[in-house]
Amino acid sequence: MNDAVKNQALVDALVNLPEDASEPEVSNIFASKLFNFLGFEENERVPEFSTGTGTQAVDHALRQNRENDIFNQTRTNPDVLVELKARNINLAAGSKGYKEIYKQIKRYLLGENCRSAKWGIISNANHIQLFRKHGKVIHPVTVCLEINSENIINIATLIKEKIDKPRKVLTVAVYNDKGGVGKTTTIVNTAATLSLPPYHKKVLVVDFDPNQRDLTNSLPIEPSTPTFFDCLIDKNINVRDVIKPYNQLINFRGGKQKFGFHVIPVHKDTDWNDIGQKITFDRLSKKLEPLKNYYDYIFIDSPTNWQIFSQSAVYAADVVLIPVKHLCLASLENAAITIKEYIPKVQQVRRKNQDFGPMALPIFFNGGNMSEAQKRRVQIHINQLIKYAQNNRNNKFNLTPYFYPRYTTGKNMEIFELRHYAPIASSTFDGVPAVYKNKIAREYYKSLVKEYFLQ
Missing domain, CATH: 3.90.1570.30 (tt1808, chain A)
Incomplete structure (x- = not known):
């Protein structure tokens, strides 16, 4: 026919x-x-x-x-x-x-x-x-x-x-408008976990937080020329020219093996305000486009504050992963704002081309060991956020699937929790992801990638 x-x-x-x-x-x-x-x-x-x-x-x-x-x-x-x-x-x-x-x-x-x-x-x-x-x-x-x-x-x-013509990659922006929730630690250790057996995924991590540079500083990688932001400004610079390999020889299953992922670092000696004025919010997405059939995952480390760099990161993403701290109510409130206000704004722009736009993944507690009393207090606050969003006549929004993804008639309020473990936090000073050095850390992040990314 x-x-x-x-x-x-x-x-x-x-x-x-x-x-x-x-x-x-x-x-x-x-x-x-x-x-x-x-x-x-x-x-x-x-x-x-x-x-x-x-x-x-x-x-x-x-x-x-x-x-x-x-x-x-x-x-x-x-x-x-x-x-x-x-x-x-x-x-x-x-x-x-x-x-x-x-x-x-x-x-x-x-x-x-x-x-x-x-x-x-x-x-x-x-x-x-x-x-x-x-x-x-x-x-x-x-x-x-x-x-x-x-x-x-x-x-x-x-x-x-x-x-x-399916794309190979899933692009994930890791974002919360509140700082200190462990975005960079999450990205580095998730990327490292996905690189290990049995997954063997090709992963790229992008430092798109030019003021903090936490991702670049957490790994022994120095940006070279051209820099990533040269690449963003100059359409003739190939994005592959700013990608750096990160590899680590680690003890794994009884022997030394090399594992790693790729990194786009940021240079410290750059006028970021000037660059922010020169790029449009869709430039990052366009620059990453040639890579989307090479990598399995691209993780973007997004800055706090809903400005050009964070907007660009979310615009470039398929999904947004939102870490929160159980002792920081502001991180929960900012997660709610991100889900019901910021992401829909980006969706509206992308939908001009019949594209749905980025979708928020359910929140997770990052680095906390909650007591039952703390859990009850957090649930009360989350329930208030959900109720307020549902009753807001100007912007009615159902936050339940993003805070309680298992919520049914049985009222399952379970939220995924990546528990606190000191070697995870301290690994930043070593320049090596915790999952490459520590079996317990590795199991923690395996549970995260199984919860969110791998079937």
Whole structure:
């Protein structure tokens, strides 16, 4: 079937689909033509695919056939999961129906039989949205797009292009408007953990906090010429020319082995105010673009204060990781502001191109050992923040998923905690990430990467 025929078939499907089409009709009339358009033949589709989460099945799973591996025969390793609804189910962003199907597709993508899945699609033939899965992280790639017979080809083309050319990297901005929450320590040790077996991930860390330079100072790396900020100002300088390798020979599993990651350091003798006036908030994102099929992860160390450098870091990110301190209520309050005000502002800018923009990950307590009494006090304060955001008529926002990601009818208020451990804090003075020297520190950060990044 040539492209013109596929295009017309998809348009005709929407034209002929009843306004009150049931879910089976949406599947048989519309989705089947969408799958053809996206390049999936009949034997590359499995309806009612078992996700491996109990008896739950997603409406459709898709994967290109491989040599001696016909997908609808082997029924393994799907690439795309598709969940559909009837046309009378409202899937406009923020609606009850949207929230329910969003939870569904996330749950299915994390199913045991869906570890290979990289994409999720939701649709009712009135709206459609594409989600990406990177390890354990699931984030919207497009906004929830309204579709009709006039725009369906453009929107389906956008989705097809993203599926056909997936990015390898997940870009993570680590940010809290409050200082002293351990952003740099988190980045360095998370990068080091991901570089170790069994993960063997390629990781780049970016020092984008020019005033503090904590990341650069924590590692024995000196910036050279050209500097990163020369690179930001001069479009002709290749970003690869400012990347430095960091490697460490460590005792690991009974022998000496070399592990490491890459670093973009910052130079101390630079007029940062001048540079801040010369760059636009999207310059960092554009400079990192050529690297996004080389690295598995890029972590950006973001400065406090919502100014050009922190805005640029969040704009460049897929997700934002927000550490807080349980004894610092300001860090909780600033986390709430970041989630409900700052990140949505960046999303609005990126959505001009139908891009969803960065998504906040749930907060975590960094370097604390809370007593039960302290935990109760923190919960009271968090509950107040959540209630205030929900009752704010000018900017009503549900903070619950970001503070209590496991919250259900059972009221699970568990928040991930990276416990205090002295060697983690003191490793800054040694120029070596704690996880490269200390097994306990390594286990702590393994728990963090499993909680947030790895399935």
